[in-house]
Amino acid sequence: MPDPAASNGHPQPSEVMLEFKDVELGFDQHLVLRGVSFRLHRGETKVVFGVAGSGKSVMLKLALGLLQPDHGTITVLGQDITGMAEQELYQLRRNIGMVFQESALFDSLTVEENVAFRLVEEHVSPEEIRERVTEALRFVELEHTLEKFPAQLSGGMRRRVAIARAIITHPEIILYDSPTGGLDPITSTTIVELLIKQRDVYQTSALMVTHRLQDGFTMATHCYDKEKGQMVPVKEGRENTRTSFLILRDGKVIFDGSGQELARSTDEYIREYIS
Amino acid sequence: MPFVDPEEAIKERVLAVQEYSQLSGEAVANLFRKPRYVADMLTQADFIGVGSLPIVILTGLSIGAVLALQTSSTLQQFGVTTLTGQLVSFSMIKEIGPVLTSLMLAGRAATGMASELGSMKVTEQIDAMRALGTDPIKKLITPRVVATVVMLFFLSIISDLFGLFGGYIVAVSLLGISTRQYWTSTYQQLQFADVFQGLIKPFFFGLIISTVGCYYGFSTKGGTQGVGRSTTQAMVAASVLILIFDFFITRFMIGVFGR
Numbered sequence: 001m002p003d004p005a006a007s008n009g010h011p012q013p014s015e016v017m018l019e020f021k022d023v024e025l026g027f028d029q030h031l032v033l034r035g036v037s038f039r040l041h042r043g044e045t046k047v048v049f050g051v052a053g054s055g056k057s058v059m060l061k062l063a064l065g066l067l068q069p070d071h072g073t074i075t076v077l078g079q080d081i082t083g084m085a086e087q088e089l090y091q092l093r094r095n096i097g098m099v100f101q102e103s104a105l106f107d108s109l110t111v112e113e114n115v116a117f118r119l120v121e122e123h124v125s126p127e128e129i130r131e132r133v134t135e136a137l138r139f140v141e142l143e144h145t146l147e148k149f150p151a152q153l154s155g156g157m158r159r160r161v162a163i164a165r166a167i168i169t170h171p172e173i174i175l176y177d178s179p180t181g182g183l184d185p186i187t188s189t190t191i192v193e194l195l196i197k198q199r200d201v202y203q204t205s206a207l208m209v210t211h212r213l214q215d216g217f218t219m220a221t222h223c224y225d226k227e228k229g230q231m232v233p234v235k236e237g238r239e240n241t242r243t244s245f246l247i248l249r250d251g252k253v254i255f256d257g258s259g260q261e262l263a264r265s266t267d268e269y270i271r272e273y274i275s
Numbered sequence: 276m277p278f279v280d281p282e283e284a285i286k287e288r289v290l291a292v293q294e295y296s297q298l299s300g301e302a303v304a305n306l307f308r309k310p311r312y313v314a315d316m317l318t319q320a321d322f323i324g325v326g327s328l329p330i331v332i333l334t335g336l337s338i339g340a341v342l343a344l345q346t347s348s349t350l351q352q353f354g355v356t357t358l359t360g361q362l363v364s365f366s367m368i369k370e371i372g373p374v375l376t377s378l379m380l381a382g383r384a385a386t387g388m389a390s391e392l393g394s395m396k397v398t399e400q401i402d403a404m405r406a407l408g409t410d411p412i413k414k415l416i417t418p419r420v421v422a423t424v425v426m427l428f429f430l431s432i433i434s435d436l437f438g439l440f441g442g443y444i445v446a447v448s449l450l451g452i453s454t455r456q457y458w459t460s461t462y463q464q465l466q467f468a469d470v471f472q473g474l475i476k477p478f479f480f481g482l483i484i485s486t487v488g489c490y491y492g493f494s495t496k497g498g499t500q501g502v503g504r505s506t507t508q509a510m511v512a513a514s515v516l517i518l519i520f521d522f523f524i525t526r527f528m529i530g531v532f533g534r
Contacts, residue, residue, distance in 0.1 A: 036357050054425035061402070064405075064406055066402055066406065076480070086410070086435055090405075090408045090409065090410060091408065092410040093405070093408040094407075096406070098406040099405070100399050100403055100406075101348050101399075102398065102399060104398060104399040104400050104402065105400075105403075106395075106403070106404075107394075107398070107400070116458055117407055117409075118408065118409075120405070121310075121408065132445070142335055150287070165407075
């Protein structure tokens with residue numbers, strides 16, 4: 001029986017926002033994901049680590065219904081999306097934000113039109129669109145780029161516009177696909193700070209795929225200070241419990257737990273990976 | 276060069292036909308589903324229709340003129356050069372107008388669609404659109420199909436008219452045929468079946484150009500090289516399909532109307 005709290009679009013605090021159960025997916029007789037199972041709770045940020053080709057990005061596309069698993073079930077916001085019709089998925093995706101690896105901004109549209117895309121599709125009034133676009137762009141500190149095209153922006157700015165586009169409708173879940181991939185360390189820190197701000201200000205659940213350990217650990221050890229307007233380290237000995245870690249190896253989950261559990265892990269591969 | 280398994284090759288072709296049919300069917304079915312992207316249709320109509328006008332006019336004029344020249348030399352042997360107008364109008368309206376206009380549009384619009392959508396595909400913009408809750412077939416393909424079918428219909432008519440005009444210039448200035456003789460012979464023998472045949476073809480050719488262009492764009496793989504490959508394939512496939520369908524439509528029309 002479906003969860004009534006989920007069906008009305010208002011999941012409860014401890015509720016599972018996203019669940020993978022024994023998910024398998026293969027391409028050309030090669031299994032990319034093998035029996036992947038995990039849960040993402042409301043307000044939680046799960047950082048997914050793994051080397052290139054371990055199936056991280058595929059996992060995000062599955063969570064969004066852009067791909068369908070060969071085996072297993074995926075539940076998003078209380079709805080089983082396995083085998084769900086594309087038309088139904090379009091409705092569900094309106095509650096999920098996605099930041100693609102290479103931003104995937106529409107290059108023939110301006111920054112304003114990119115960020116406003118979903119609102120235009122929902123026939124929101126032009127005045128409200130302008131207001132909300134400015135608000136979203138102010139969040140990523142790019143409100144001066146409204147009229148620019150993506151090609152006129154730097155890689156880091158494009159990534160920030162992609163974040164603005166993903167958060168404009170205040171989605172329940174945000175999926176980040178290597179949000180700092182290919183960026184310099186300073187820009188990467190700016191992006192991670194934005195993700196922390198989004199997490200702490202809007203309490204959004206997020207799945208963040210990355211191969212940069214530093215980004216994941218910063219997510220777990222920093223919080224956003226509204227008064228200072230920047231991220232600050234959490235107090236000594238107190239880890240931010242809303243950030244957990246998941247490690248994929250050859251399409252299998254070899255670790256799913258908190259940062260403290262990760263630090264205590266005795267698994268040889270994990271020790272080597274995080275060292 | 277690696278050996279290609281014939282079974283795999285056949286399976287790939289069958290799969291491609293299946294995917295093409297599904298995509299085309301969905302694009303057409305979307306006409307009856309909301310939302311309808313009217314603004315996108317108008318933008319595409321402007322690009323496909325208005326943008327193709329110069330090349331269509333030029334092609335029509337030159338083919339009409341050449342037709343008049345070529346046919347007149349044969350007709351001269353029988354002393355009936357006054358029938359030049361009739362031959363130009365028959366050829367232009369029934370066959371060359373729609374086919375040549377479609378081939379021109381395949382070169383301009385099908386390649387444009389394949390490269391634009393292909394670039395969007397390889398940069399994950401199509402996935403981003405799906406992720407934002409928008410059906411890319413409805414937003415990107417259906418407007419292109421509608422715009423191409425509608426605009427090709429009018430472009431073919433324009434091409435026919437300019438073809439007749441091109442023939443007229445040659446007939447009057449080089450062949451010594453009078454204006455009255457030329458225009459009388461162009462429409463005297465023309466019947467409903469001839470005009471109908473010339474107007475029904477652009478409908479099918481428009482469908483072919485837009486769906487083939489969009490299909491190759493959507494199935495692009497492998498970065499910028501893949502975009503280039505899709506663009507070429509779209510042009511070749513659309514042109515070949517136009518020529519094949521032209522034969523069958525013509526045969527069908529002759530069967531129905533007897534001419």
